[in-house]
Amino acid sequence: ALADDLMLEILKMSPYDFEKLVVQLLKNMGYGEPIATKKSGDEGIDGLVKADKFGFDTIYVQAKQWKPDSTVSRPEIQKFLGALAGQGASKGLFITTAKYSSEAILFAQRHLQQKIILVDGEMLTRLMIEYNLGVSVETTYEVKRIDYDFFHEEI
Template sequence: MKPVLELLNDNQVHKRVDMYKVLAIQFQLIEEELEEWLPSGKQLVYKNRIGWALTYLKKAKVIESPARASFRITELGHKVLTENPEVVDQNYLKKFEGFQDFINSTSDNTLLDNDISDIGSDESPQDLLDRAYKTISNTLADDLLIEVMNQSPDFFEKLVVDLLVSMGYGGSKIENSQVLGKSGDEGIDGVIKEDKLGFDKIYIQAKRWDTEKAVGRPELQKFVGALTGQGASKGAFITTASFTKEAKEYVSKQQACKIVLIDGKSLAALMVEHDLGVSVENTYLIKKIDTDFFNGE
């Protein structure tokens, strides 16, 4: 937070949007860092962290906001820079009454106080929420894959067809899909219409393999042969395992047909995303100022 405070040391009013640009240059952020989004996809990471730094500094009353999204250093802020601490982070700001009031304003001030003490100086509350969400989602995906492995091969074949239907293939109608299973032709476990009119079909191969194993090129060659036998141009190979490098390279070189590979991790993530085999436990709404309301628009 110290660079943000130093930027305001000229006593001028700085707009937040301008501060984003100046600080990005000052920190020599590379293109990947400038384009990195929070897991929620709502805001760029570097802008989020600058925003929270401004919030913390304002709560500590070392800066003020004379106009919306604009900031200026206070006399207290000048005293901080004169003191020249090595870092200005949440722990440092706890020495100021305004920041203590901010901590104590929550209904669970002990929890917030501990959280602010424990987190790194470059992590905002949004970072923590997004990181917690990612951890919960990854754990759920792992548990989901374990549950899938406990089911029968027939269940798995139906699951992959249901997943594609939930993703919108077949016009989201189950009657536009078919599980072939043991009655299938030469390694085709299912077929689904690509759209509600059925102009094209997607053929499916489902392999419920040990998650520690990898599907190799020979299995993909068989699948390509099965697609050729059906006169098909599109296929999806879905497995609970992973794919070898050779298998991926082989698929990428196919010209006659397009094959999508979905491994165990991708399968679980898609199931979570499309609410297949999972249910919502809790919902949290994070709100922000509606600037259009205050602008009279």
């Protein structure tokens, strides 16, 4: 139910704010230096994120805010692949509020020069909940017990 409510709020956002949300999610997940690209003339890239906090590699991001019952098909992934190639990129992340067709999934799974990861609406809301983006913790309980292994191991 929380994921469904979260999706309803995501769909109320402007497309540009959705792109910023995706970049913020990646930041919450521990990626380094996330950047949302400008609104127009982005050449098919909605954001960039460093693969780690040291900035060893860049991941290019495409964010599509579509109706949850719609389907991202293979041509959309092919366009993204073209955008990645145009940037000389080796890694891409395509995030949508919709679903992916089986052809799109198979195309992304191919061993291409560019690695493309697909995140659908269901996975997006799960990640937002896991990384506390757009949600807040209402109650936390912590129960402690003796760790007998600690006392019986050699230190």
